[in-house]
Amino acid sequence: MSQPKHLTGDKAGIEEFLSRFDVFLFDCDGVLWSGDFLFPNVAETLEMLRSKGKQLVFVTNNSTKSRADYKKKFDKMGIPANTEEVFGSSYSAAVYIARILKLPGPKNKVFVLGETGIEQELDAEGVSYIGGTDPAFRRDIEPEDFTNLANGSALDPDVGIVLSGLDFHVNYLKLATAFQYLQRGAVFLATNTDSTLPMAHSLFPGAGSSGAGLVKAIGKEALSLGKPSQAMMDAVEGKFQFDRSRTCMVGDRLNTDIQFGIEGKLGGTLAVLTGVSKKEEFLAEGAPTVPMAYVDTLGDLLG
Numbered sequence: 001m002s003q004p005k006h007l008t009g010d011k012a013g014i015e016e017f018l019s020r021f022d023v024f025l026f027d028c029d030g031v032l033w034s035g036d037f038l039f040p041n042v043a044e045t046l047e048m049l050r051s052k053g054k055q056l057v058f059v060t061n062n063s064t065k066s067r068a069d070y071k072k073k074f075d076k077m078g079i080p081a082n083t084e085e086v087f088g089s090s091y092s093a094a095v096y097i098a099r100i101l102k103l104p105g106p107k108n109k110v111f112v113l114g115e116t117g118i119e120q121e122l123d124a125e126g127v128s129y130i131g132g133t134d135p136a137f138r139r140d141i142e143p144e145d146f147t148n149l150a151n152g153s154a155l156d157p158d159v160g161i162v163l164s165g166l167d168f169h170v171n172y173l174k175l176a177t178a179f180q181y182l183q184r185g186a187v188f189l190a191t192n193t194d195s196t197l198p199m200a201h202s203l204f205p206g207a208g209s210s211g212a213g214l215v216k217a218i219g220k221e222a223l224s225l226g227k228p229s230q231a232m233m234d235a236v237e238g239k240f241q242f243d244r245s246r247t248c249m250v251g252d253r254l255n256t257d258i259q260f261g262i263e264g265k266l267g268g269t270l271a272v273l274t275g276v277s278k279k280e281e282f283l284a285e286g287a288p289t290v291p292m293a294y295v296d297t298l299g300d301l302l303g
């Protein structure tokens with residue numbers, strides 16, 4: 001495995017690297033921003049790529065926001081982008097449920113562990129759901145809940161899927177309810193399974209962590225529809241019809257973004273050091289996931 005090229009400060013190297021690709025798939029958290037903090041020169045860099053005729057697609061594992069929510073965030077951050085350029089893990093999961101899995105009704109309702117982004121994308125695909133941000137689930141479990149979950153009277157007989165995403169309101173009642181659905185044969189899906197969430201220049205428990213209790217209890221992993229899942233790559237390619245050999249994945253996390261690009265056999269991958277992964281992880285001898293190139297921060301692409 002050849003060593004990745006460090007492009008920061010290498011104007012000629014940057015030009016040559018960019019010339020290889022027509023499409024750039026961009027991770028969001030950790031590459032464009034950390035929470036509401038926009039990294040330096042991100043808007044200028046995206047503008048430069050667009051001026052070179054490059055197609056940009058924002059491929060995020062953050063399932064708390066829908067594509068429309070991301071459009072609002074791009075606007076707030078002063079980044080020119082349109083809703084159709086966003087492909088989030090909530091949208092990926094909703095498309096999978098509605099167009100690939102296609103459980104026969106009525107047992108195709110979803111029990112959601114997660115936030116409004118999942119609910120909005122399920123609505124957009126006409127998939128019915130319960131749970132999610134419903135305040136009825138934001139309470140302590142009571143003795144009668146155990147009885148009613150165990151005998152099924154508290155369960156919706158039409159639920160055939162449990163979908164787990166980053167949930168800022170995890171509690172035992174939701175965990176117990178999801179567990180009972182899974183025990184009764186519901187399909188176990190996840191928008192993504194990132195262990196951590198880059199926020200406020202730090203790390204916090206991610207979707208994989210907010211869903212870990214359910215995985216431990218039921219004793220199996222969910223099918224993830226986020227990076228590095230190639231179900232997501234196939235869906236992104238299906239929508240944007242790009243040439244994988246002329247497409248580059250730009251990300252901050254080796255085991256999602258860079259692995260996503262490598263397993264997807266994209267023309268290249270570019271790591272950015274403003275998020276989760278550190279360069280030591282991919283420069284180490286025998287590193288399992290090595291990007292083609294890397295920059296210290298996205299704005300370095302301005303040369």
Ligand SMILES: O=C(O)[C@H](O)[C@H](O)COP(=O)(O)O
Pocket residue numbers: 027028029030059060061062063166192194195196197198205206207208
């Ligand atoms: O825990 C999560 O959901 C992820 O850390 C987060 O949402 C990643 O978002 P991305 O870096 O793919 O934009």
